[in-house]
Every structure is written in C-alpha cells, then in structure tokens.
Amino acid sequence: MSKKPGIPKGTRDFSPVEVAKRQYIMSAIKKHFETFGFQPIETPSFENSETLMGKYGEEGDRLIFKILNSGDYLSKVDDTVYDDRNSTRMTKFISEKALKYDLTVPFARYVVMHQNEIDLPFKRYQIQPVWRADRPQKGRFREFYQCDADVVGSNSLWQEVEFVQLYDAVFNELKVDGVTIKINNRKILSGIAEVIGAKDKLIDFTVALDKLDKIGEEGVKKEMLAKGISEEAIDKVQPLFSFSGSNENKLDQLASLLSNSEEGTKGVEELGFIIDAINTLGLKSSKLELDVTLARGLNYYTGAIFEVTAPENVKIGSIGGGGRYDDLTGIFGLKGISGVGISFGLDRIYLVLEELGLFPDVLEDTIDVLFINFGEQEALASLKAIGSLRAAGVKAELYPDAAKMKKQMGYANKRNVPFVVMIGGEELANNTAVLKNMTEGTQETLNMDELSKAFKK
RNA sequence: GUGGUUGUAGCUCAGCUGGUUAGAGCGCUGGAUUGUGGUUCCAGAGGUCGCCGGUUCGAACCCGGUCUUCCACCCCA
Numbered sequence A: 001m002s003k004k005p006g007i008p009k010g011t012r013d014f015s016p017v018e019v020a021k022r023q024y025i026m027s028a029i030k031k032h033f034e035t036f037g038f039q040p041i042e043t044p045s046f047e048n049s050e051t052l053m054g055k056y057g058e059e060g061d062r063l064i065f066k067i068l069n070s071g072d073y074l075s076k077v078d079d080t081v082y083d084d085r086n087s088t089r090m091t092k093f094i095s096e097k098a099l100k101y102d103l104t105v106p107f108a109r110y111v112v113m114h115q116n117e118i119d120l121p122f123k124r125y126q127i128q129p130v131w132r133a134d135r136p137q138k139g140r141f142r143e144f145y146q147c148d149a150d151v152v153g154s155n156s157l158w159q160e161v162e163f164v165q166l167y168d169a170v171f172n173e174l175k176v177d178g179v180t181i182k183i184n185n186r187k188i189l190s191g192i193a194e195v196i197g198a199k200d201k202l203i204d205f206t207v208a209l210d211k212l213d214k215i216g217e218e219g220v221k222k223e224m225l226a227k228g229i230s231e232e233a234i235d236k237v238q239p240l241f242s243f244s245g246s247n248e249n250k251l252d253q254l255a256s257l258l259s260n261s262e263e264g265t266k267g268v269e270e271l272g273f274i275i276d277a278i279n280t281l282g283l284k285s286s287k288l289e290l291d292v293t294l295a296r297g298l299n300y301y302t303g304a305i306f307e308v309t310a311p312e313n314v315k316i317g318s319i320g321g322g323g324r325y326d327d328l329t330g331i332f333g334l335k336g337i338s339g340v341g342i343s344f345g346l347d348r349i350y351l352v353l354e355e356l357g358l359f360p361d362v363l364e365d366t367i368d369v370l371f372i373n374f375g376e377q378e379a380l381a382s383l384k385a386i387g388s389l390r391a392a393g394v395k396a397e398l399y400p401d402a403a404k405m406k407k408q409m410g411y412a413n414k415r416n417v418p419f420v421v422m423i424g425g426e427e428l429a430n431n432t433a434v435l436k437n438m439t440e441g442t443q444e445t446l447n448m449d450e451l452s453k454a455f456k457k
Numbered sequence B: 001g002u003g004g005u006u007g008u009a010g011c012u013c014a015g016c017u018g019g020u021u022a023g024a025g026c027g028c029u030g031g032a033u034u035g036u037g038g039u040u041c042c043a044g045a046g047g048u049c050g051c052c053g054g055u056u057c058g059a060a061c062c063c064g065g066u067c068u069u070c071c072a073c074c075c076c077a
Helices: A016-035 A057-063 A079-084 A087-094 A104-113 A158-173 A186-195 A199-210 A212-226 A231-236 A247-257 A262-281 A328-332 A346-356 A376-391 A405-414 A425-430 A448-454
Strands: A046-048 A097-099 A122-131 A143-152 A180-185 A287-290 A304-309 A318-325 A339-345 A369-372 A396-398 A419-422 A432-437 A443-447
Touching (some): A016 A122, A016 A143, A079 A087, A104 A122, A104 A328, A143 A158, A158 A180, A158 A262, A158 A304, A158 A318, A158 A339, A180 A186, A180 A262, A186 A247, A212 A231, A247 A262, A247 A287, A262 A287, A262 A304, A318 A346, A369 A376, A369 A405, A376 A425, A376 A448, A425 A432, A432 A448, A443 A448
Parallel strands (some): A180 A287, A369 A396, A369 A419
Antiparallel strands (some): A046 A097, A143 A339, A180 A304, A318 A339
16 A cells, blocks of 8 residues: 555646646636736746745745755755754755745746836736645645736736726636625725824734634734734724725725825725726626725735635635735835736636536537447558548547457447447448447448548538 | 544445454446447456554554644635
8 A cells, every 4th residue: 555656745636627627717717818918928836945035924934845955965054054953044055946936926036037028017927836835725735826917017006907807707707606806905904003003013913804704803802912902902993893884885984094094095095996996897797895804915915905705605715816016026126116916726716616516518528439449450441531530620539459349339438439430341341431329329331421521510 | 833633445435342254335357248338137356454663362443653634723825
C-alpha cells in the first residue's frame, strides 16, 4: 500500500470530465474579459522571493511556498545563522525563489518592468494557478486557479462600475442566479476608525468587523475590546451592527456618521457614484450590496473593496474578490499608478456549479464513431475510411487490437460512442462497411461514399 | 500554525466487548454466445486492514508516533 504513488496534500488530478467542466468556466470568464477589453498576459510560476515576501502581511509570508536553492545550499549558510536554528531567518539564505501566491503582485511587478511598452490605461487579464501553503478544507486548496482582470493607470470610478458589470456578465453566462456582489470602500472604514478615535487600530478594527455575520455583534465587540478598542469607541459604531435597508439608505446613514471625516465622506461619495451608476445601468442576475463589514483582502486596497458570495444555499464563502489599490506599483518603485481589479476563484465556482447542477450535459465529450478491428487488412481499410471522416471533422478512431467483438463493443459502449463501424472480411471484399447505431441497436451496410455522408450534419 | 476527524479489494462500504482461513455490492477477467455491446446466468482473480513502533498468548479492533482525508479556527479564492 505504501508503494502506491500519491500527490501532495491540497493538490488534485483532473479527469477528462473535470477538465471539460473547468474549461467551460474558464472560457466563460475569458469571453467576458475579452469583450470588456482586457488582454491576456502570463507571468512565471515562481518569482524572486523578495518580490513576494512582505506583500501579504505576516500571515501571507507563512503561506508562501519557498523553493530551495539549487546546489549545495547549506554550505553557503553563515555559521551564526546556522547555529541559530531559526527557520524564518534561515529562509532567505537557503531560498531565493518562491511560488506565486496571487496574480496581483506579480502583475504589479510586470507593470513596473514593462512600463515603457505599456499604454496606459492598461487592461490585462490573467488565468493561472497560484499556490498557498495553507491547510486544505472545503473549497480551499494548496494549488488553485485565479482568473484576474485589472486596470492600471486610471483613477476613474467608471472602472469600478464596469467591474460590477463584468462580475454580473460572467455569472449570468454561467447561469448562477442570486450571486451577491458586495462592495465597500476602504476610505469608509478609515473614516469610521477616525471618527471613533481608533485610527491606529484600523486593521484590528476592520478584521473584527468583518466577522459580524460569523460571530455576531457580541463576538465582534469582544474581539474589539480584546484588541484595545475602547468601549466608547464601540458605542459610537453601534449603528453599524444593525445596518439594514437599501443601499441608498445605508449611504445616508454613513454620510451622517462620517460627516466629520474628510476621508470617510470621500468614501461615501465614491460608493454613491458606483451604486447610482449601477442602479441606472441595471444588472442581469446579480445584486449589488453595500456591506460596511466587508474588510477582506489585502492591506493594499485603498478605495473600493469587492467580494462576491455564492447564492445563499451554497455554503462556500467567497467566489471572487477585488478592489482598488492606489499605489500598488509603488512597492516596486513606480509611484502614482492606480490600479483596480477583480478575481474569480475558478475552483470555488466549480464547486458552486457542481452543487447547483449547472454544468451543461454536452460537456461529456466522446468520439463520434469507433471502428472495430478485425485484423491487419481490415484495419488498413478502416483507417482509410477514418482518414476521410477525420478530414471532415468527425471524431473517429480504430480499436487498436483485433480483440474479441464483445470486448470491442463493450469498449464502445462504456465510452458512450454513438456509432460503430465494422469492416470485416466480407465488407473488405465488397468495399462496404456496416454502420451500427449503438443507441437504437440498428445497423446497415453502406458503401464508402454513403458512409462519409452518414456523418455529415 | 491550533483543535478535531478519517484511512479495510480498483470504487463505495460492512466487520460484535481484541479470538482460527477479513466480507458485500459495484467494477475487473474468463465462460455460456469463436463477426455484434448495453440485460441475464456461471466461474475466477484481487487485501502485509495507510505506515512505523508498543501492549497482549493473540491486534483491522487498544496505546503512541507519522502520513493522508475531511471539518472548524487563523487567514483566504
């Protein structure tokens, strides 16, 4: 048993059916990325560690897969570092490359490196695997695909509006009804923190607030207190805990709550613009929801924050996310370039479609016709016929061995092949072929011309 | 990284409080049917019970470790 091969934790093999289903999702995403004007790029599977490390917070560093240096990497390690036996500190001496953790940071690196060849605003999309050294659980893998679309070089809020439409277009195409596109704005969160006098605790505050739907009001308050946020401060944000009504309604409440904060007011304005525009333009099947508790994601979001959640009856959490980052390329030395983008979680969308039974049946791909193998001469004649069928776009194959009929027929049967052609001794002599319909069980003898015509649609 | 959970034939799973040769269904191979599948019937192959160690006269079953699965936390797609 132990001799059996295995694959690493959190990785998967994909069978032909699974690949077909994944491609179905990917092509829907790709189609809309392209109709929205995005162009594809690809970046390497692994980057220099320094490109990735420190970009996702402390937690992120832990989850980055590090690649061991080639050669005799230990001999180059300094004695003091070696004797220290501190893994974190040792890492940079024995590993200088790492598997990419997301598509956004490598994209920022790409923009900086290729700034002279890019025309701004630059709209790119990217569909590639990423890796995280996380513990697997439902909808969470160590290798998974992200499908990202980002725009750099434009501060326009119309981009945000278009991304909402893009999410809607893709999920509508995939026939997933009832997707919620949640939207928030970092400036609103900062504004709230400012108004309650906890500006220095912005991250702790937002992380706690984000858990509202999970641990409830009391839980959130408890966590905030534990993080050193005062009771008066928590009292001031009380309205947030029972935030309800229409998006416009929420905006009004936020506007008055944040009237003393310049930044917060800006955030309310930005959100108002996006929500107004979407109200006028309309969405096909998703709904846009202002959610002040939304604080997910990376520390670099500065404006809009997006998160897409699956329809209520599917418990999978978020299937996409994104936001605006005013200065992402700044970390690589290119200041003043704003970016905004969204991401689709392919593997999670797959689980949603599977659970809702939304994959089309036609994805079960098979060949159109199997030729039974009766021996050398017969196989040769079969391959002649197969050649002209293939030229006409028919998926045809010859059973490779002159095995027993039962076996060959059984193979056709198991692969759901709709037609079988038999060219045996008799047919060989008469230059004919027997075409059998496997679902009806009927068959007829045809000459070669009639055979190729039979498959013309 | 923390806590819990799972592992028996190719697959899905039984297996009593530890007691002789570990079972079923499906699948697989062969035959009934030497050029006609999906149905039926008959026969057969296939397991060092995840791995390592311990307790015991005796371990699939108890204990420890390890790997794997799934779940929750952290975090996230």
